[in-house]
Amino acid sequence: MPPARDLSEICPKRVSTQTRSGARRARSLTSVGWGVCVIAYLAVSGPVAAETRPKYAGKVEGTLLGAPVTFDPIAARSHPDLVVAELLFDPLYRMGAPGTVQPHLAAAVPVPVAGAARPTVKVQLRRGVRFHDGSQLTASDVVASLERARVQNKWLLAAVSAIRAVAADEIEIETAASVDLATLLSQPATSITKGGRDPGDKPVGTGPYALEALDRAKARLTVKAFDDHFAGRVYLDRLVLHWYTAASAEAGQYETDAIQISSRGTAVYAGSQPTYRADDVEGPKALLVYVGFGRAHAAVTGDPDFRRALDQALVRNGLAALTSGEHVTPASVPVPEEAGGGVLSPAVAAGNLSAAQASLAAAARRVPALAPDRIGSLKLEILVEESRPDDKDIALRVARALLQLGIASTIATLPAPQYAARVRDGNADLWIGQLAAPVMMAPLWWGHAFAAGRDDALVKSYASGRFDAAAAKKLFEARLPIVPLMFRSIKLWHRTDIRGLAFDAAGVPCFAELFLFGSPRSTRR
Amino acid sequence: MNLRVAGVAIACACTAVPAEADPRANGDGYLGRLVRDVRTRLDDLAAGHAPKIVPPVPVAVTWKQAKLISFDPGAPLLALMGADLDGDGKAELYAVTAREVIALGWRGSRFTELGRVSFSGDPAVPAPRDPVGTVHVRGAQLIAASSAWAKELVVGWNKKALVGQLGGAGFQRCAHNRAALRPGRNHFDDNTYGKRCRDDLVDPQGYPLHATATLATSGKLTVDLEQCQPGGATCRPAGTYAFTSGVAFEIGDVDRDGKPEVIVTGTGAPGDGDFVKVTTIGGATLFTSKPTMGGVVGIAAADLDGNGVGEVVVAIRLAGGTHLDLMRLD
Numbered sequence: 001m002p003p004a005r006d007l008s009e010i011c012p013k014r015v016s017t018q019t020r021s022g023a024r025r026a027r028s029l030t031s032v033g034w035g036v037c038v039i040a041y042l043a044v045s046g047p048v049a050a051e052t053r054p055k056y057a058g059k060v061e062g063t064l065l066g067a068p069v070t071f072d073p074i075a076a077r078s079h080p081d082l083v084v085a086e087l088l089f090d091p092l093y094r095m096g097a098p099g100t101v102q103p104h105l106a107a108a109v110p111v112p113v114a115g116a117a118r119p120t121v122k123v124q125l126r127r128g129v130r131f132h133d134g135s136q137l138t139a140s141d142v143v144a145s146l147e148r149a150r151v152q153n154k155w156l157l158a159a160v161s162a163i164r165a166v167a168a169d170e171i172e173i174e175t176a177a178s179v180d181l182a183t184l185l186s187q188p189a190t191s192i193t194k195g196g197r198d199p200g201d202k203p204v205g206t207g208p209y210a211l212e213a214l215d216r217a218k219a220r221l222t223v224k225a226f227d228d229h230f231a232g233r234v235y236l237d238r239l240v241l242h243w244y245t246a247a248s249a250e251a252g253q254y255e256t257d258a259i260q261i262s263s264r265g266t267a268v269y270a271g272s273q274p275t276y277r278a279d280d281v282e283g284p285k286a287l288l289v290y291v292g293f294g295r296a297h298a299a300v301t302g303d304p305d306f307r308r309a310l311d312q313a314l315v316r317n318g319l320a321a322l323t324s325g326e327h328v329t330p331a332s333v334p335v336p337e338e339a340g341g342g343v344l345s346p347a348v349a350a351g352n353l354s355a356a357q358a359s360l361a362a363a364a365r366r367v368p369a370l371a372p373d374r375i376g377s378l379k380l381e382i383l384v385e386e387s388r389p390d391d392k393d394i395a396l397r398v399a400r401a402l403l404q405l406g407i408a409s410t411i412a413t414l415p416a417p418q419y420a421a422r423v424r425d426g427n428a429d430l431w432i433g434q435l436a437a438p439v440m441m442a443p444l445w446w447g448h449a450f451a452a453g454r455d456d457a458l459v460k461s462y463a464s465g466r467f468d469a470a471a472a473k474k475l476f477e478a479r480l481p482i483v484p485l486m487f488r489s490i491k492l493w494h495r496t497d498i499r500g501l502a503f504d505a506a507g508v509p510c511f512a513e514l515f516l517f518g519s520p521r522s523t524r525r
Numbered sequence: 526m527n528l529r530v531a532g533v534a535i536a537c538a539c540t541a542v543p544a545e546a547d548p549r550a551n552g553d554g555y556l557g558r559l560v561r562d563v564r565t566r567l568d569d570l571a572a573g574h575a576p577k578i579v580p581p582v583p584v585a586v587t588w589k590q591a592k593l594i595s596f597d598p599g600a601p602l603l604a605l606m607g608a609d610l611d612g613d614g615k616a617e618l619y620a621v622t623a624r625e626v627i628a629l630g631w632r633g634s635r636f637t638e639l640g641r642v643s644f645s646g647d648p649a650v651p652a653p654r655d656p657v658g659t660v661h662v663r664g665a666q667l668i669a670a671s672s673a674w675a676k677e678l679v680v681g682w683n684k685k686a687l688v689g690q691l692g693g694a695g696f697q698r699c700a701h702n703r704a705a706l707r708p709g710r711n712h713f714d715d716n717t718y719g720k721r722c723r724d725d726l727v728d729p730q731g732y733p734l735h736a737t738a739t740l741a742t743s744g745k746l747t748v749d750l751e752q753c754q755p756g757g758a759t760c761r762p763a764g765t766y767a768f769t770s771g772v773a774f775e776i777g778d779v780d781r782d783g784k785p786e787v788i789v790t791g792t793g794a795p796g797d798g799d800f801v802k803v804t805t806i807g808g809a810t811l812f813t814s815k816p817t818m819g820g821v822v823g824i825a826a827a828d829l830d831g832n833g834v835g836e837v838v839v840a841i842r843l844a845g846g847t848h849l850d851l852m853r854l855d
Contacts, residue, residue: 052744052771052772052792052793052794052795053655053711053712053718053742053772053795054654054655054711054795055742056710107647107648126648126650127647127650128650128651129650227708227709228651228708228709229651229709230650230651230652231651231652231654232651232652232653232654232655232709232710232711233651233653233654233708233709233710234654235654499794499795499796500795512654513654517794517795518794
């Protein structure tokens, strides 16, 4: 059995923004392709143990980027849903900030089964892992969870042809082709639920925290420490996460110490001071904001040339200003620079209206509603989730691009559940969406982007294990399942006595590593 | 014969529990007289067979911080100890990481890695988020434990190769002290972060001195001293001293004056800068290191170069990394 890694290496102690060497490694991983994206056991980060050790006590009130919609890890798409999934559930493997995959619920890396007719691996499970209800994790829970993920998430486990339990603590996974299973099984969608079931509104996972309460009216989620978490009890007793419909509300809450972690700064007005000083930490630019397309005007929004026209008309330069201090990179491909996505040229970022009009004209030849004599009566609706206030500004820029093309639009701001339902049902024209994935893993980004656009064009290449990033890019440019807008990081301001705050490779805050140490520093001298 | 049996039994009781703790043993009654008589006889017998008492010869120690080696063990360092397990007259330095035990020492003029052995067996479930480890020397073997693994690793030298075998469950901290972690947490179930015992020290007269340092989760480091008869058959409490320390600490008699030094670290938060302070057992400061960029995660006091004078070696690690700087303080 290969040596176990320290679980805390998933979340480094220091700020986890990507280093140049990390980016170089990412490019090299991407260039050699999906199949050989090996599990790297590099010593890159460590645990918090140093001079003294964190104590087990306290409560912290923090923030989510928006309202969570689901507890089901398979359905988790937005950043808040991914944060919640990581609090409540565990996958078999976890990806660390530098892109390394480490055994998590699995006890070791997948081991090839010799002599099998098809590529098959055995995955040994950790013994003694418990769910929040005290029951023991079994191989059947794992098989059922992965089977559900395989069915509901077509591309991610497309290469997997069979999953079976071979012992109480061992499973076998058969694949149609040789793939890097550990990386796939590190994705939140493959997290293990009790009996493999959709957890509904009463999630029972093995994760570091257990759900205590979800209060949508008060816009807060409370989780409590799970004493028996296999990777160690979290240091905090309780974590409360809030979401807001206005950025200033969140900053105001930090200012008065109603919350101790904020993603929108520390004070409402420039020059005003919060009660306590703040440190800040910033993650990788691993959150993609994009325009998604629904089916309310399917002929219009489903047309690749219409999408291209919107893509070309967008002025992405201005998006960089829509931040609370975090880094933003405008993007037209759904792959970050660190994973080989390249840098958007200033010319493209500034938009190209004449090219956009040419694309629209091409679309109009197929879509009567886009014809010059009818386009004036077309009105598209852009959906925005109300607890993501930045998205409203982004939607305005999308609306402006449409207007440049002669298309009127309205912006509908909806509560998270209604927004999610309409997006899921395709009951919309356009929406502002979010994707988060490990920043260096190009194959995952391409897969997520096509899945967000409900486009199965890449599934075959994932199933064959012969993923080709260049071919994916070509396909993406032809079909534009989504229109990428920008990659952004998450920056969190936190009270100085809150320690251990860092981000994983997908820019998800590692709330499981938080601890309180000492006293907060007042801003008053 | 009966008296001898009774004497052994009472002597054991005297050894295990300080005589002052039992009022009957101090009294003038039969039991008290018997204990004193037995103790005297045993002391006389032990003195007849004991190693010769040799008072230590103090040496002048020049405290000066200097880098010994920088290296990356590939996993967080959990414990550090110096011991001469290979019997060459020079102590080796044993670094216990979350994955391995690494031996370091002088090879010619180079301080270098001498060998390493991996932990094996089942991973521990649950394991604390910040790994915890212990190290204890038993004869020519070193018993190491890492909270990442269910069982200890027993390490020794076979000819010139460092070899290891699976040990027992738990954490051997001292000869007579095994402990278990509070499940999933970074401290032991007796609310301590660590314990260090030394029975290779002598007092100014040359009598064996046993020292036990225990670090509570509050940061209070308690050092208990016992003065023993030659051979260590009977020991008497010789004082209890209190300090404050981070998780890395050590006791030793570096200047060989028969009074142990206590080496403590800062109590700052993980990730903050740190320092090392060498004090007398009475609390007087002998040396304070320059502030370190990283945390001090291990301290060892041992005679690494075999010149008869101990060295204090500290391991410093930047939070978030596994890379170590080993510094010698004298």
